[in-house]
Amino acid sequence: MTRSSTHWPLIALLWATGLLAAAQFAKLTLTIDTLNGLYAGAPVPLAVSAVSVVGIIGGAVSGFLVGRFGARRVVLWSVTLSAVLSLIQGLPMGFVAFMVTRLLEGFGHLMLVVALPTMMVVLAKPTHKPVVMGLWGTFFGVGYAILGLIVPPVEAWGGVGAVYVGHGLLLAAVLPVLILALPRVMATRTPLPKLIPLHRAIYSTPRYFAPGIGHGIYTSIFIAVVAFLPTALDAMWLVVALPLTNLSGTFVSGFVAQRVPASRVSVAGFIIAGVLFALMAVTASPWVALAALFFTGLTAGANFAAVPEFNTDPQDQARSNGAMAQVGNMGTFAGTPLFALVAGSLWGIAGMAISICVCGAVMGGWAYRAARRDAVLHAA
Known part of the structure; x- marks a missing residue:
C-alpha cells in the first residue's frame, strides 16, 4: 500500500537500531589492540571478518x-x-569461544541490515523513499564515528569487557521500544527455495542485483582508502575527515535522487570520483581526496536508493x-x-581507486540499464 x-x-x-548493528563491527576494530594482547598468538583479525x-x-x-x-x-x-551475544562477549573466554559468538553475531547483523532498510522504506511515502535510503x-x-568517541573512555574505565557489555545493554534497552513501536511488515507463508535456485532467482533478475553490484564495488574502496590515504598524503587528520565527508555525500544522495534516478546518480558518482582520484595523484592534495570521498559517498547512498527505484514490493x-548485503560484504572482504x-x-x-571506479561505472551502468528493462517488463 502506498503511504x-x-x-x-x-x-x-530503525536508523538508530542500525547504528547498534554497525557497532557489531566497530566495537571489535576499536578494541583490536587489546584483544591482540588478550589472545596473544591467535588470529584476532579473523574475528572482524x-x-x-x-x-x-x-x-x-x-x-x-525477511520476506518469509x-x-x-x-x-x-x-x-x-x-x-x-554481546553480553556474553563481556565475560572471560577462550578465543575459540569468542569466535563462535562472533559468527553467531554475524547472523544477527546480517538480518538487521536487510530487515531495517526494508521496513524503513515501507514507512516512507514515495517522494521520501530516496531520502530515507x-x-x-x-x-x-x-x-x-560515535563508537570512536565512546569506546576509548569506556575501555579505559572498565576494560574491553565493559565495551561489549555496554553494547549488549544498549541493544537490550532498545528492544522493548521496538516491540511496542514496530508495525507488522510483510510475512508470507511461502516455503524458502533451495540455495542454488534461490541465488539463481536473485542473480538472474537485474532489478534485484543491480544495486548490490554498485554497493559491492563501493565497499571495496571505502574502508581501504580511509585506512591508507592519510599516511600516503601525510595528513593524519584525514582519518576523521574522510569518513565524515563520505557520509555527507551519502546523505546528500537521497535529496539528489528525488530529482535524478538513483541509478544514474550512482554511475555519475563513480565517474566523478575516478577523475578526482586521478587529480589527487597529480596534486597530492588532501582536499581533492576529500572531494573524491564525497562522490564515493554519493554513489553509496544512491545504490541504497536504487532498491525502491526498481522494486516497489x-x-x-x-x-x-x-543481494546488497552479500555483494557488499564481498567488497569489504576484498578491498583492504x-x-x-x-x-x-x-x-x-x-x-587502484581509479580502476575500481571505472569498474563501478562500467559494471554499474550495465547492471542498472538491465534493471530498468527488467522493471519495465515486471510492471507490464
Whole structure:
C-alpha cells in the first residue's frame, strides 16, 4: 500500500537500531589492540571478518527470510540475539569461544541490515523513499564515528569487557521500544527455495542485483582508502575527515535522487570520483581526496536508493537488500587486501581507486540499464 505520509519518528528509531548493528563491527576494530594482547598468538583479525563471511554466505538467503517471517519479527529476534551475544562477549573466554559468538553475531547483523532498510522504506511515502535510503546509507559510518568517541573512555574505565557489555545493554534497552513501536511488515507463508535456485532467482533478475553490484564495488574502496590515504598524503587528520565527508555525500544522495534516478546518480558518482582520484595523484592534495570521498559517498547512498527505484514490493526490496548485503560484504572482504598491495605509494592507491571506479561505472551502468528493462517488463 502506498503511504500518503512518512513516519519519521519510527524511521529514526530503525536508523538508530542500525547504528547498534554497525557497532557489531566497530566495537571489535576499536578494541583490536587489546584483544591482540588478550589472545596473544591467535588470529584476532579473523574475528572482524567473521561477520563479513556470514554476509557473503548468507546475504541472499537473508532477503528471503525477511520476506518469509516478516521484517518486524526478524528485527526483534536479531536484536535479542545480538544483545545476548554481546553480553556474553563481556565475560572471560577462550578465543575459540569468542569466535563462535562472533559468527553467531554475524547472523544477527546480517538480518538487521536487510530487515531495517526494508521496513524503513515501507514507512516512507514515495517522494521520501530516496531520502530515507540515503539516511540508511549513513548508518555504518555514523555508528563508527560515535563508537570512536565512546569506546576509548569506556575501555579505559572498565576494560574491553565493559565495551561489549555496554553494547549488549544498549541493544537490550532498545528492544522493548521496538516491540511496542514496530508495525507488522510483510510475512508470507511461502516455503524458502533451495540455495542454488534461490541465488539463481536473485542473480538472474537485474532489478534485484543491480544495486548490490554498485554497493559491492563501493565497499571495496571505502574502508581501504580511509585506512591508507592519510599516511600516503601525510595528513593524519584525514582519518576523521574522510569518513565524515563520505557520509555527507551519502546523505546528500537521497535529496539528489528525488530529482535524478538513483541509478544514474550512482554511475555519475563513480565517474566523478575516478577523475578526482586521478587529480589527487597529480596534486597530492588532501582536499581533492576529500572531494573524491564525497562522490564515493554519493554513489553509496544512491545504490541504497536504487532498491525502491526498481522494486516497489517489500518482498522484492528484501531480496534486493539481501543481494546488497552479500555483494557488499564481498567488497569489504576484498578491498583492504587489494589496496594493501599498493599502500606504499600514493600513485598506487590512486591507480587502484581509479580502476575500481571505472569498474563501478562500467559494471554499474550495465547492471542498472538491465534493471530498468527488467522493471519495465515486471510492471507490464
